[in-house]
Amino acid sequence: MITASERVRAAYARIAQVDRPEVWIALRPRGEAEADAAAIDARTAAGERLPLAGTVFAVKGNIDVAGLPTTAGCPSFAYEPPADAPAVARLRAAGAVVLGTTNLDQFATGLVGTRSPYGAVRNAVDPSYVSGGSSSGSAVAVALGVADFALGTDTAGSGRVPAAFNGIVGLKPTRGLIPAEGVVPACASLDCVTVFARTLPEAERALAVMAAPSGRGLPALEQRRPGPWRIAVPRLGQLGELDEGWAEAYESAAARLEDAGAELLTVDLAPFTEAAAMLYEGAFVAERYAAVGAFVDAHAGAADLDPTVAGIISRARDIPAHRLHADLEKLSVLRGRALASLGDADALLLPTTPGHPTLAEVEADPLGANARLGRFTNSTNLFDLAAVAVPAGEVEGRPFGVMLIGPAFTDERLARVAGLLTAPPLSLAVVGAHLSGQPLNGQLLSLGGRLIRTTATAPAYRLYALDTVPAKPGLVRARAGGAAIEAEVWQLPAEGLGALVAALPRPMALGGVELADGSFVTGFLCAPEALDGAREITSYGGWRTALPSLARAEGPGQSTAPSTTHG
Incomplete structure (x- = not known):
């Protein structure tokens, strides 16, 4: 495991190597960061558990970091914060080292990453293209390998658009899940602190450290019914004009989810895009004036x-109150339509943006280019939804990204679905209680599993009914006298298999199971010490076939259904 000191040295070497000064507003002196790292190394050496030890992170310039000015992208606005924002403080307490504060679209107003007196932040992959905003510097710091993760904010899509343009992950959690204190607001009622990382697990780890019980109270979410993930997708015609190749890239992402076992449902996108247009064209922009007007x-x-930012904020001064109330009523109707359209879908899949403009295109049309980028992202916070943006391939050598959107407090569910796009699925062989129709099969379904095929093991195994009440199966490889045992092969996302393993009790374990065709698949096996007193049922050829015999042996009134997490 890399030490904090080693990681800090590598980060500053990378900063010098990439030579992208426009990424940063205030970079901490190397000596300060190394001192922090040395203290963390001493604590871990003494046995203290710091879940983020050995990592470095960057912070968007509208979030307070003690010892650095908070500018919100405007030098004359700068102030010296008395303490870290709670989100930053929790990350530092967990062992992560702050590198500095990053550039942004001024006052977090924009989706392009060019509206800053500190300079336009260029894309990490193709510097002639925009990096996306407003959290531009944070995303590029991660994409260039300087930071392990970074904090952004998201009001209209600022935690997702830069992720898509730079080929990284962007988590926009449920509003309030990460405290927003110590953040210069754009629209205080909508703002969310977000996380960028190169991988989904890295982003989730940082989110887990920052998250706190929401002051809103955890709602009573409906229990998800077992079955494949249900993913809402709009008709292509409702997506509007997309850059060349983007429709095909989006369809490919949807097909990958379907290939992984997801069920695709058609959704009406109209209420989402209608609400998106209201964020800047309606009265809600008045909240930006309330923040820094x-x-x-x-x-x-x-x-x-920045003249574009100043114009947006100043024009919002004269919006009458009655217009805001009218827009709130309209938004309530649109939100009802949107949620009704989603129905029982687990997530809505959309391209993160309709396209990716060059720096020259944004300079030629700063308002139009920016407005286009928010077509799919603007409505998320207006509707109080959660979202995760993940890479989904490339178009003409540049990153293409999609996002998954769902109701508030479904953050973990969205991440599990996103895992289908970011990690290859894994195969699992089951021979007992997880077989189709058996009591624990719902666990596989709820984890995104799907049945690939019904088969049998190689003729080298013995099956036992363990000496428990009720009976449970145990599969062991035989030294001699083995037989083929009925099996099913399921496909699960990597995160799903990990969750299953974490809940697996003794005497069960995972190991390689040889199938009838000679291939090996991860499967449920039983520790040999659990076989004392167990009844061998190999001759039945499978668990389901043996169940009637086990029921007769137990006698009337006794259950034979397996009841614990055994395969």
């Missing part, structure tokens, strides 16, 4: 105010 008015014409 007084400062913008007092500094009108200042050299460090």
Whole structure:
């Protein structure tokens, strides 16, 4: 395992190597970061458990980091925060080292990453293209391998658009899951602190450290009914104009989910896109004026105010209150339509953006190019939804990304579905209680599993009814006298198999199971010490075939159904 000191040295070497100064607003002196790292190494050497030890992270410049100015992308606005924002403090307490604060679209107003007096943040893959905003510097710091993860914020898509453009993961959690204190607001009622990382597990690990019990109270979510993941997809015609090759890339991502066992459902996208247009065209932009409008008015014409951002905020000053209330009523209707359209779908799959503009295209049409990028992201926080953006291939050598959107507090579910796109599925052989129709088969279904084929083991195994009440099966490889045992092969996402393993009790274990065709698949096996007093049922050729005999042996009134996590 890499030490914190080694990771910090590698990070500063990488900063020098990539030579991308526009990524940063304030980079900590190397000596300070190394001192933090040395302290973390000493604590871990003393036996302290720090889940993020050996990692470094970057922080968007509108989030407070003690010892660095909070600028929100505007030097004249800068202030010295008295303490870390809670999200930052929790990461540091878990052993992560802050590298510095990153560039952003000024006052977190934009999806392009070019609206900053500190310079336009160029894309990590193709510097002639935008990096996406407003959390531009944070995303590029991760994509270039400088930081292990980074914090952004998301009001209209700022935690997802930069992820898509730079080929990384962006988690936009349920509003309030990560505390927003210590964040310069864009729209306080909508803002979310977000996480960028190169992989989904890395992003989830950081999110778990920052997350706190929500002050909103955990709602009573409906229990998900067993079965394959249900993914809502719109008709291609409802996606509107996309860049060349993007429709095909989106269809490919949907097909990959279907190949992994997901069920695709058609959804009406109209309420989502109608609400998206309201974020800037309606009265909700007035909240941006409430956040920093007084400062913008007092500094009108200042050299460090981005003219596009200042214009958006200043124009919001004169929006009448009655228009806001009318828009709130309209939004409530649209949200009802949107959720009704989703029905019992686990997630809505969309391209993160309709396209990827160049720096020159944004310069030529700063408002139009930006507005187009929010077509699919703008409605998420207006509807109080959670989302995760993940890479889904390339188009013309540049990253293409999709996002999965779901109801508030379904963050973990969205991550499990996203795992189908970010990690290859794994195969699992089952011979007992997880077989189709058996009591624990629902576990496989709820973890995104799907039946691949029915088969048998190689003729080298023995099957036992373990000496438990009720009876449970145990499969062992035989030194001699083995037989073929009925088996099913299921496919699960890697995260799903991990969850199954974590709940697996003794005497069961996972190991290689040889199938009838000579191939080996991970499967449930039984530790030999559990066979004392067990009844051998190999001759029945399988668990289901043996169940009637076991029922007669137990006598009337006794259950024969397996009841624990055994395969």
